[in-house]
Amino acid sequence: MEWSVLFFLNSIAFGVGLAMDAFSVSMANGLNEPHMKAGRMSAIAGTFGGFQIAMPLIGWLCVHTIAVQFKAFQRFIPWIALLLLAFIGGKMLYEGIRKRTGEEETPAVGFLSLMVQGIATSIDALSVGFAIADYPWSMALAEALIIGIVTFGICIGGLMIGKRFGTRLSDKAQILGGVILIAIGLEIFVRGVL
Template structure:
């Protein structure tokens, strides 16, 4: 593929498709932390965008170097995403039930955010196969387009989650946990 409008359009749509899991998790994070400030919103969206950029590059690198080993790993991707999201979602669900009487909800920890970033972008590893025909610069550009699209979609998810999180009060953490578990199951099934 060459630099063209088709290149940019394809990667924008690829970014939209890949960002849907991160969008849902962003909504859950917004539900969990309805009073987060703009800096925190940008940080969370940036983590998801960063992982969505990194994973296709890792996939591209694997295709160009260690492709035969990646095929063995590929069948474990849904299992990894399921386990990570079940763990984080289950933890949120349990904490939400334990703290049912409390008004204050805790912020998503850096470790949990890191795990969410990996879990929601692990399917983007396979995008490395679809961009394998690109040279290094085009693969990097495609990954950056995906990251930018993900960033803005996640900001939207966080804003939506914050709005409903304020209305749902102490039930938001329970709902956020259920959403993460459902996303994990959906990734595994599909």
């Protein structure tokens, strides 16, 4: 593969495709925290973008070092994503249902939950490492950076949409966010198993 317009278009297309799960989770986070500030939005979108950069590079490194073991791991990716997102979504759903009227604001998604979301939504990007295995390191890095930048932008959009509806849905937002995360986990699982 050579540097070309096609390379950049392909990278952007990979970024859009891989960012859809992170977009949906970002919307759920926006629903969960409708008064989120710009700095926090950047941190959340940056987390998703960072994982989308790291995972293809990890996949690329695996192909060049431990390809046989990584192929065996690939069949567990849908299960891992389902378990992680179902756990976080179930927790949000539970907290939203038991929330008492009188509580002021839904608690923000914590650091650990955000890391789990980042892993769960980007774990399928490991397989991109196989698709770009023939690329030299510089091109693999460029592709991963483009994917991360596209993901960042898409996640900012998801957070903004979620925030807008979160203020309108107020007390139901956390429940809806939990349902969305569980649905995304199921979708990743079904897509990965079939």
